[in-house]
Every structure is written in C-alpha cells, then in structure tokens.
Amino acid sequence: MIDNKKVLVVIPARGGSKGLPGKNIKPLLGKPLVAWPISAALSSKYVDQIVVSTDDELIAEAAKAAGATVPFMRPKHLAADSSPSSDAILHALSFCEKESKYDYIVLLEATSPLTETEDIDRALLLLHESEHTAIVGISLVEDSHPEFCVKTLPSGKIEKYFGGDFETPKRRQDIDDAYCFDGSLYISDVETYKNKKNFYHGNTMGYLSDSWKRYEVDTLIDFLFIETILKNIELVRR
Incomplete structure (x- = not known):
C-alpha cells in the first residue's frame, strides 16, 4: 500500500512466442525470465498483490514458484497474437477486484527483466505525489x-x-x-485505466530510467545482450 491505496501488479506472459520460443521460462542466469519482474515486485514496499496472466501451464508453474499468484488461466481469445494487451490487463483487474479493490495498477513485462524494485517504488511515489493519473518508463x-x-x-x-x-x-x-518509451514499467490509477484502456494519454508523466534498462527480450540476440548486462551489473551501474 501507498498511503492506504492498494497496488496490484499484473505481469502478462503468454505462451507461443515466435521470435524466441519459450522465452518467458527461458533461464536467465538460472532464473526463468518471468521470475525477474516477479522478484522486483516482491521486494517493493508498496505492492500488495502480484498476478501473472498466462495461458501456458509451464509459465504458470514458473510464476508460482517465483512467488506470484496465478489465480486464473488467461482465456484463449485474450492470448492470440492479435489480442490487445489492454484486454488481458482489464481481465486480470476484473478478476482480482472480486476479492479486493485496488487503487493503482502496475504493468511489468516478463520481457523487461532489467526493471528493478527501486524503479517500481520511485515511479509509484512520483505518480502518487503528482496530479497525473499514469506514469510510464522512458529512456534518453x-x-x-x-x-x-x-x-x-x-x-x-x-x-x-x-x-x-x-x-x-x-x-x-x-x-x-x-x-x-522503454517498456520498463507502466502504472495507472485504476479508474483512469478502466476509462482510457491505455497508459498513454494527456495526463501521463514519464519515469526516466537508466538507458540500459530499456532492453527487452524479443530475440536470442536480445536475450544474450541482457544476459551480458546482468553478468556485469556492478560495472554497468557505475
């Protein structure tokens, strides 16, 4: 919670990747790719619930082992190549709101493993203390x-x-x-997201993250590049 406002993290991770088959459970330094954003969210001082939305049993198992909840399997019509990500997010939000009301929704991508806990917490605090209703990661x-x-x-x-x-x-x-836009994180006031069905609109602010955090896993080259960054993370941070 942040000032008694509840925070829900949703991590979409469907199966059937074509650029890098099985990428969401591909081991990155010994940890499945989907486990990286889960770990970052678990260490947050503001996050109340972490839900992985997937249509794949193996991804679901990996997500639960990493500490997330997988309270449903994503319906097939929300897991096709052409399915808008907003539909999957709203589906997850609707399901979770059967149990509890949330004030902020955070979208983390399994394909962006370089996002850190401090990014989540700083962005949430920036948004909460501002008059804006959404914040997205940007890089120079x-x-x-x-x-x-x-x-x-x-x-x-x-x-x-x-x-x-x-x-x-x-x-x-x-x-x-x-x-x-670097894909590192997306956060919105829940009611605004329900209305806009998007994190980008006239009242969105930017969260400036380190430029090396913008890399995403779409191909094997991306995966190897990110693996190299993580192996040398202390040097990179300097």
Whole structure:
C-alpha cells in the first residue's frame, strides 16, 4: 500500500512466442525470465498483490514458484497474437477486484527483466505525489536521435526524416534531448485505466530510467545482450 491505496501488479506472459520460443521460462542466469519482474515486485514496499496472466501451464508453474499468484488461466481469445494487451490487463483487474479493490495498477513485462524494485517504488511515489493519473518508463535516446534519422525516397535518395538540409548539420550538444518509451514499467490509477484502456494519454508523466534498462527480450540476440548486462551489473551501474 501507498498511503492506504492498494497496488496490484499484473505481469502478462503468454505462451507461443515466435521470435524466441519459450522465452518467458527461458533461464536467465538460472532464473526463468518471468521470475525477474516477479522478484522486483516482491521486494517493493508498496505492492500488495502480484498476478501473472498466462495461458501456458509451464509459465504458470514458473510464476508460482517465483512467488506470484496465478489465480486464473488467461482465456484463449485474450492470448492470440492479435489480442490487445489492454484486454488481458482489464481481465486480470476484473478478476482480482472480486476479492479486493485496488487503487493503482502496475504493468511489468516478463520481457523487461532489467526493471528493478527501486524503479517500481520511485515511479509509484512520483505518480502518487503528482496530479497525473499514469506514469510510464522512458529512456534518453542517445544513439538514434530523430535529428540524425533519414528516410529513403523511391529514387533511393535520402532526406532528413523531419525535413531540413544536410548542409547545416547540428551538433549533438545543440539539440534538445529526445526520449523513447522503454517498456520498463507502466502504472495507472485504476479508474483512469478502466476509462482510457491505455497508459498513454494527456495526463501521463514519464519515469526516466537508466538507458540500459530499456532492453527487452524479443530475440536470442536480445536475450544474450541482457544476459551480458546482468553478468556485469556492478560495472554497468557505475
């Protein structure tokens, strides 16, 4: 709880991954991928309940072993490739509200194992102390700033993505910072999420996380990259 307001964490983790088959239970430093966000949430001083929404028995077993609850199996119509994630989140919220009322909902992705407990707690506190109704993780764009992006024309010629010429290039120190949604965490006031069915809207604020936390597991390359970060985590934090 945070000031007597209850916090529900939902971790969607369906089976049937195509980019990296079985990724949600693939061992990462000896721990299934889905167990990483569960561990981060378990150590939070504000989180009241951690629910994993899955349609896969093996993922359910791994989630329960890691300390989460799996009070239902996600219906097949909410676990297809084309199923909106918002439907699965609202389904989980509706199920959990049969037992208790929640004020904040936190979405953590099994594919974002670099999110830490301190990120969850800081973001919750920031949102709670603000006038906003949602907060999402963002990271500084350092290697692909829009100012340095181009698009190709049918002729094969390139032009600057947002217009302008190449004759007067801007120095990196002369351009405004740009940020990207990093998938590290999503938090919303429950009633707002029910109405908007989205974490992104006109009253959403950003939680700036360390840029290395934005990496997500979609492919084997991603998995190996994140594994390397975790093996050298003390060096990375410096």
